Amino acid sequence: MNHIETAVEFSGLTRIFGDFTAVDQISLAVGRGEIFGFLGPNGAGKSTTIKMLCGLLTPSAGSGTVGGFNIMTEAEEIKKNIGYMSQKFSLYDDLTVEENINFFSGIYRVPREKKRERKEWVLEMAGIADRRGALTKTLSGGFKQRLALGCAILHEPPIIFLDEPTSGVDPISRRNFWRLIYAMSREGKTIFVTTHYMDEAEYCDRLALIYRGKIIAEGTPTALKQEYMERDVLEIEVEQVVDALEVLEQSGIETAIFGSVLHATVTDAGQESQRIRESLVKAGLKVVRIEKIVPSLEDVFVTLIEVS
Amino acid sequence: MKLIRVRAIAKKELIQVLRDPLSLAMAFLMPVILLLIFGYAITMDVNNLRTVVYDLDKSSLSRELVAQFRESGYFTIVTILDRPSDVDAALDANRGQVALWIPADFSENLRRGKVAPLQVVVDGSDSNTATIALGYLEGVTERFGQRVTGGIARAPIDARVRVWYNPELKSRNYIIPGLIAVIMAVIAALLTSLTIAREWERGTMEQLIATPVKTTELIAGKLLPYFFIGFIDVAVSVAMTVFIFDVPLRGSLLLLAFLTSLFLFGGLSLGILISVVAKSQLVASQIAMVVSFLPAFLLSGFMYAISNMPLPLQNMTRIIPARYFVAILKGIFLKGSTLRQLATETILLTIFGLLTFVLSVRKFKKRIV
Structure with missing residues (x-):
């Protein structure tokens, strides 16, 4: 410039x-x-x-x-x-x-x-x-x-x-x-x-x-999403959102509530999604779906704030 | 300074005043009401003193004396009492302010050419009224004495006093013109004390200071509409003084208008200065009341002669603009003073106005915090 x-x-x-x-x-x-x-x-x-x-x-x-x-x-x-x-x-x-x-x-x-x-x-x-x-x-x-x-x-x-x-x-x-x-x-x-x-x-x-x-x-906006979100975001839909958040945070996974769902930031979506599903089921929670999503700016922002 | 901006601010400010019933009442109704209340309430004249009579003489001469009291216009005979104890009772119950006690040998003494004592009791709880009543009493009795003795009563000093400017010594004549100054000092400061504080409180100032408007333009624009309002107020007050209170206006109206604008300039600028410093409407109006009313009422010479004050207080009155406007109003109303005679007051009012205006421009910051 x-x-x-x-x-x-x-x-x-x-x-x-x-x-x-x-x-x-x-x-x-x-x-x-x-x-x-x-x-x-x-x-x-x-x-x-x-x-x-x-x-x-x-x-x-x-x-x-x-x-x-x-x-x-x-x-x-x-x-x-x-x-x-x-x-x-x-x-x-x-x-x-x-x-x-x-x-x-x-x-x-x-x-x-x-x-x-x-x-x-x-x-x-x-x-x-x-x-x-x-x-x-x-x-x-x-x-x-x-x-x-x-x-x-x-x-x-x-x-x-x-x-x-x-x-x-x-x-x-x-x-x-x-x-x-x-x-x-x-x-x-x-x-x-x-x-x-x-x-x-x-x-x-x-x-x-x-x-x-x-x-x-x-x-x-695009660069921010790419640059700062090298990791994947998983969207998790469960019936008991707050309980699920507790479970995931205890197992050391970066998780945040987004409306009625959870977003978990992980290094590899493929590997982690299975582990997450298992730990949730073990805790007696009903998992509706878990899928990898394109991160929104909000994800970027939450991640960045947690890092700082 | 760009006129277009000053005009935009003045116009906006005027619309806001005219649209707000409370501001409108303060701008136009308050001065009229204050002038009426103070004009009628503050009077140093005493008439219709309630008088009770206890007449033991019951002669034609004693009746003549009572009649003379009545005819003077200062005394109103309320009752003729029958018992000495009634005199105490009448004064205690405030039915009478003055009691005339005419002894049984009153006419006898007069006829023999002896000193005829006459007892007069005056309610001294209002010492001001009592003092004035005593003066009237002396006047009436002296005239009565001279008349019945055919003018041979001793009158060692025959002073013929002439009172200038206010020959009837009507207190109204010197109080009301000064009152205009006191009322306008308060109104002027109050009117403008709210304007800048209000904009800070409502958040509109933030938008205004983000524009290229200059401080002088802003303050001049805010002064202008209140200047016209103040001018109308003074015009109405002067008309009321002449037509309702019958105070003679002997000087030039043009001069009065010119000096009024000088006074308003200072008074309104003072309000702006307060508004700039206070930033809150409540605080600003309270400061404006204290700063304008108290000095104007007590130290302007409007009621209490400055020459009777202790020296430090006399010096303090010099920085109070109302003092000069009181002098100007009294001068123009009663003496028909000219600009040359009011030169000192004119110069000092100009200095005060310029000083407060410049100070408020300096104090105003086009910044938040």
Whole structure:
């Protein structure tokens, strides 16, 4: 990746709150036009990182650039070139849809001749053209979130930061939202998105996994699965999931509950599946099926977290 | 500073105030109510003093004396008592504030040209009222004495005092203009004390500081709508002062408007500064109340003359903007003062306003934590 093609890059980025290190010397580079997923459980340091990149938090240490501007010294320049959508809904509830759009287009100094066009674009994109006069607090979660996105990118910034954009939104709205993200990416926008939904991570061009303030893996979803999952994953369906988990953990097999089934990480699926079946049956448990599956990102993530 | 951003913020802020009944009431109703309550409650004038009479003389002269008391307008004769013990009872039960005890030889003494003692009991539990009542008493009895003796009673000093600016010495005339300053100091600080804290509390500030908006634009935009609201408040208060409380307005309205804007600029900026520092609406409004109301009420010279205060306290009053606005309002209302005469106050208010504005811009951080 040459310099021109880099939208966001940072190294040694650190943020310390008191004696707690929220983000611990992380480094990354995000290419222009990429959808970059920042994946991790709650409290891993995702939001803290995104806030440092957007100039909302001063890093304790490290260096980096966003859109070519220094994150330590040019926070205000960065703010002109990014759109930021925070985790919490942060538009004005007591303003109407249209008033919110007007407010942000004033703040971003959208030129007079483009104002109307941009407003209509947001209304259209969010699917709330017929509710422009409604108070924002009367909108449902999905509409609110798309309106918030629209307001954050009224000035058509080249880089967009989305902090958990789909938390608390229904599945259909989530899918629609990702369609929007794809569309923006096709227009050449760089999208830096944090999430703790594993299925969403699959939509990203590249991913970084963050855990306890450190990046523990990085790459495309496919590469991550291949690189970090040299071992096989067995999906085990039993009637007594919790009992089975206990049995397997006692015999030293890495196992985790995935909904109603268990995933066991093993070195050789062929050899181990028979051993597992036997030990489960011996413990008096009824095995429905055991089969080798293509690992999901969640498997990768669980494995990586257990390793670290 | 970009005007388009200031305008966007001002417009948003105005919509929010106009849409919120509570803010609206605080912005427009509170000053009117406060002015009415304080305007009617705080008065140093005493009239209709409840007076009981115990007349042992029962002569035409004693009746004439009682009539003179009644006609003065300061005393209302409640009852004529029959027994001396009733005098105590009337005062104890607060039926009377003043008791006139006319001895049996009252008219006799007067006719003989001797000193005619007259006993007067005044309820001193409200010392302020008692002191004023004593003054009225002396006036009435002296005039009565002069009349019945044909003006030969001794009057060693004949001082003819003239009172300027407020010839009737109506306390209302000097209290109400000052009251406007006290009320507006509180309203101004309260109005803006919530604005920035509210955005932090609701989480909208996070979105706002992620935009390229500049601190000066943000604060100027937030000041603007409250400036107009404050200006309307003062206009309404001044109208009420003139038309409801009958206080004469002798100076220039234009000058009053100009100096009002200076005062509002400082008062509103103070509220913003508090809001920036407090970051929570509850804390901000409490600080705003204490910081604006107490000094404005006690140390502005609105009720208690600054020249009567101990020196350290006098020096403290210098940093209280309400002090200068009280002086300005009293000056313009009662004396018709000009800008030249109010130059010191004008300069100090300007300095205060600029200082608090710059300080709040400096204190505001476009950062979380």
